[in-house]
Amino acid sequence: MAVVTEFINLSTQGDTDVIDITPQISEKLRSLNIKNGIVTINVCGSTAAVTTCEYESGLIQDIKEIFEKFIPQGKRYHHDDTWHDGNGHAHLRSSLVGTSLTVPFKNKELILGTWQQIIFIDFDNRRRQRKIALQFLGE
């Protein structure tokens, strides 16, 4: 059994930018000497999230709209009284969706549904350089 730590670096647009990170994770997995196990995918930050969806343009638009309905960007949040950077909504969305996802793999293939991708959502209100940690455990 081995533990391998890898990182993905991303440039995002912010504003609920939804990015399919499945290809980068699969590529890292292929490069390792591990066949079966799990990968834990963690956002290093508190204004973004990781989850899964069917990655198609209609649904991505729906994701943007549903978060704007639930936790609007324009509303005043107490967090903004602390830092005045206008991203209170991004923090709340991140805590709600979550910043960690664990996906199993077998014979070097991620176990996902046919129409299911791993997505990174950047809720922050500006462009960001992001680092995502991948912890592989397996044999």
Add this chain to the structure above:
Amino acid sequence: MAVVTEFINLSTQGDTDVIDITPQISEKLRSLNIKNGIVTINVCGSTAAVTTCEYESGLIQDIKEIFEKFIPQGKRYHHDDTWHDGNGHAHLRSSLVGTSLTVPFKNKELILGTWQQIIFIDFDNRRRQRKIALQFLGE
């Protein structure tokens, strides 16, 4: 340390069908030659989710109602413009709740609260045959 991949197959009613999958997971665990570790439970699909709750009929009704309030089935979603299958709400609910859950075990017993069960929620708008991946890591 060993890695073992198992699958659970489920017939669901769709329409936010909430199913207690704790017994199937415990049964798989008992059949394995692993005592201590974790099991990662993953929905293979993008219109269902996995989480925990106290599995009792009142709360299950509350779960159905809260999702209908948050992300109603009847509303028009952009996802339906792509596939016309009327399940945009199911995709959004799945991404929000999440499709992966990790639960520890010790001496072949899942570590859960007394009133806490592992639930699979099928948000799709029709009956489905579902596959849930269980990745056991332990010793």
Add this chain to the structure above:
Amino acid sequence: MAVVTEFINLSTQGDTDVIDITPQISEKLRSLNIKNGIVTINVCGSTAAVTTCEYESGLIQDIKEIFEKFIPQGKRYHHDDTWHDGNGHAHLRSSLVGTSLTVPFKNKELILGTWQQIIFIDFDNRRRQRKIALQFLGE
């Protein structure tokens, strides 16, 4: 590769009490003979949750307010018809946010963002004594 089970005990105020548990987890990690791996953090109970946030007082107030907006305490839930303990809202919030979080570590340091802490949220409507399971897997 080793598996080590630890527990954290907490006294909470209930009513969406948000507690930074990062120090306790880091302390447990330092005391173990494991350098690299993952820790799975699980709430033993169905009226609390675990996630991450930037732990500062403004945002903590925002978290309390957003859950009161989404799933108000005062509303009548079917769960209360079963147990009459007035905490239906707490169960729903717990299932939505989630009761499990997995965080990687390397060289005995948790991999988190600079402004990111691991939080336990007690949604129950009264003070509670809580037990949180930490399952460490690593080498």
